[in-house]
Structures are given as structure tokens and as C-alpha cells.
Amino acid sequence: MTTASFADDPGRPTVAVLGTGIMGSGMARNLLAAGLPVRAWNRTRARAEPLAANGATVTDTAEEAVRGADVIITMLNDGPAVTETLTAAAGGVRPGQIWMQSSTVGIEATTGLAHRAAGLGLVYLDAPVSGTRKPAEQGTLTVFVAGPSSARATTRPVLEAIGQRTVWVGEDPGAASRLKLVVNTWLINLVNSVAESLNLAEGLGLDPRQFLDAVKGGPLDTPYLQEKSDALLAGNLDPSFALSMALKDARLILKAAEESGVALDLVAASAERFARAEADGHGGQDMIATYYAGRGAAPDER
Incomplete structure (x- = not known):
């Protein structure tokens, strides 16, 4: 599968989904159903592999998954898991990529991750979701987002694919997590x-x-x-x-x-x-x- 670039098709940003458990796999399938190219990675590859049947490119490493993506979504268990994954992916990121951090990690970790994102030149969106397995599978999550308004146009098709409602809380990272x-x-x-x-x-x-x-x-x-x-x-x-x-x-x-x-x-x-x-x-x-x-x-x- 050849991934597109957002620059080539502004309606189809390429999305890297890091973490394909209960929530991440449902989100990835809805992104694919909406026609968005998806690169999927999970620490245990077997949990990401079924997404290949839906059209995802399943990668062996987080670094490979984020390389060439326009939007990166992390949906992992906790703050340490997100930090570890970002470290593993760092070699594949480029300045200007949008990082939607959708794991529930708490206020302190969110602040730390925002600093890490700035150091890598990433556009950081604090973007936790409300909903469980069924809403994730049905694309009916509510997404709380805090971050720069300049990222809205690029992320709109992503947010519309995974959720029924997006609540923009403000531009301060951490507001959505609160x-x-x-x-x-x-x-x-x-x-x-x-x-x-x-x-x-x-x-x-x-x-x-x-x-x-x-x-x-x-x-x-x-x-x-x-x-x-x-x-x-x-x-x-x-x-x-x-x-x-x-x-x-x-x-x-x-x-x-x-x-x-x-x-x-x-x-x-x-x-x-x-x-x-x-x-x-x-x-x-x-x-x-x-x-x-x-x-x-x-x-x-x-």
C-alpha cells in the first residue's frame, strides 16, 4: 500500500496510529473507512496485524510508522508507555508533524509530553477521548482537544472519522486532559x-x-x-x-x-x-x- 501525503491530497492526511489495543484498533479502522491512509504499530505486532486486512500498513517499529505521516495518534495505556513510544519513534518524526496524544495520562505527564513534542518540533494536540470499545469501533467518540488552532484544518478529517463530536477546549496543552x-x-x-x-x-x-x-x-x-x-x-x-x-x-x-x-x-x-x-x-x-x-x-x- 502506498501512503499519500497531505501535501498531495489535503483531504487525506496520512495517519500513524501508535497503539492498537481496544481503542486504537477501532479508531484505525474508522480512519481507513474514511479513506485515510493509516500506518499502524503496536508493541505486540500481532495486535496490529489484523488491521492489514482493512488496508493499513502495519510496521515493525514506531519509527517506521511515523515516518511520512502527517498526523500521529498515540493511544496507549499510560504516560510511561507514551514516553517510551515517543522515544522509539523520534528518529522518524519531522518538524511540523501533528501529534494527537489521545491516551489518558494525567496533567503532569501531559505537560511533560508537550515539552518533549516542542523539542522535536512537533505540533502537540492534547486530545483524549471519551468513550469505550463500542464508540471507538463505531466512530462515535467524543474528542477533547487543546492545542494550536492552526492544526484544525489538517486534523478535521481525522477527528470526523474517529468521533461524532470534537470539543475544542483551548490552545493550552493540558486543558483537554483536565x-x-x-x-x-x-x-x-x-x-x-x-x-x-x-x-x-x-x-x-x-x-x-x-x-x-x-x-x-x-x-x-x-x-x-x-x-x-x-x-x-x-x-x-x-x-x-x-x-x-x-x-x-x-x-x-x-x-x-x-x-x-x-x-x-x-x-x-x-x-x-x-x-x-x-x-x-x-x-x-x-x-x-x-x-x-x-x-x-x-x-x-x-
Whole structure:
């Protein structure tokens, strides 16, 4: 497959996707479906290889992936993984390339990565996404972006391919990551509220579906409550957002809150639940597996 250059076709920037896990692979497929040339890399090549069937050029190294790309997207687990990948890719970058850093890495790491980008001459966009597996696969993510407005024209077809909505937060790198932490605060507390409600229903001898039916269609209902509960009760814990990643994000939120003088009691409790569930072997499952952290011993076993 021959990749195009944005200079040759301003509607088709070539995109390097670094990190093709649950989120990155869905994003890459939507970029390809939109007609954009994609160069894909993952530390474990086998996880990127299926994208070749969709038309992606799968590379052995991050350096090879970014060489010739107009836009670089990183979708990795955490700040250290992004830093390591950028170091590995540095030999292939060129001044003026746009780097969309879409991993959730927290405020401190975002600032550090922006400095690294400046040193390499890259145009840095702080661009975390809101959404899990299904929105990534369907191209319906919400993308929060902070960075120079001069990058908007080049990234427009990229953003339109991966998301249903782009929220430009400002030009200051870090502003989008701060907003993402706020959004994930809501998500993390919500999923633990779902889990605890199901825990209590069972503990009181109720069928959890009675609870779901009681609130269904009313002001206390949400699609998220029904979806996550149905998946859990059906035994489907395939990760849309892995519990270990939710724990990582909860810790990033707590660090940001502490540094800003805000007390987040619910997130602290959520992080504790996630940690218990992870210790019991649920880290690779969907974050609704936090449910298992609330299943104590039966009264006659205590």
C-alpha cells in the first residue's frame, strides 16, 4: 500500500496510529473507512496485524510508522508507555508533524509530553477521548482537544472519522486532559454506583433485575445502568474499558484533586474497590467487575 501525503491530497492526511489495543484498533479502522491512509504499530505486532486486512500498513517499529505521516495518534495505556513510544519513534518524526496524544495520562505527564513534542518540533494536540470499545469501533467518540488552532484544518478529517463530536477546549496543552479527568470522575463513580446497587439487591435477597425494572424508563434510569447490569448479569465481562485502566485513571484523578485542593471521597472509595477487584484477578475484565469487590461473605460464613 502506498501512503499519500497531505501535501498531495489535503483531504487525506496520512495517519500513524501508535497503539492498537481496544481503542486504537477501532479508531484505525474508522480512519481507513474514511479513506485515510493509516500506518499502524503496536508493541505486540500481532495486535496490529489484523488491521492489514482493512488496508493499513502495519510496521515493525514506531519509527517506521511515523515516518511520512502527517498526523500521529498515540493511544496507549499510560504516560510511561507514551514516553517510551515517543522515544522509539523520534528518529522518524519531522518538524511540523501533528501529534494527537489521545491516551489518558494525567496533567503532569501531559505537560511533560508537550515539552518533549516542542523539542522535536512537533505540533502537540492534547486530545483524549471519551468513550469505550463500542464508540471507538463505531466512530462515535467524543474528542477533547487543546492545542494550536492552526492544526484544525489538517486534523478535521481525522477527528470526523474517529468521533461524532470534537470539543475544542483551548490552545493550552493540558486543558483537554483536565476536562477528561472530570468526565472520568463521573464515569468512575457511576460504574461503582451500579455495582453497589446490584450488590445490595442480592445481599437483601432480591433479584437484581427487580431493581433494574423498578427504575427503568424513569428519571433515575440511564442506558449505562441497563447496559452494564445486563452485561454483568449475563456473565459478559469482555472489556470495553478494563478495570485496571479505570483504576489507573482513578489514581490520576486523585492526584490532580490533591494538587488542586479538592477532596474526592467517592473517587477515593472507587479506587479502593477497583484495587480490591484487581487483586482478586479482575483487572483485565470490564470495569463493571468492580461488582466483585462488594461481594462479601454470606452472614452465616462470617
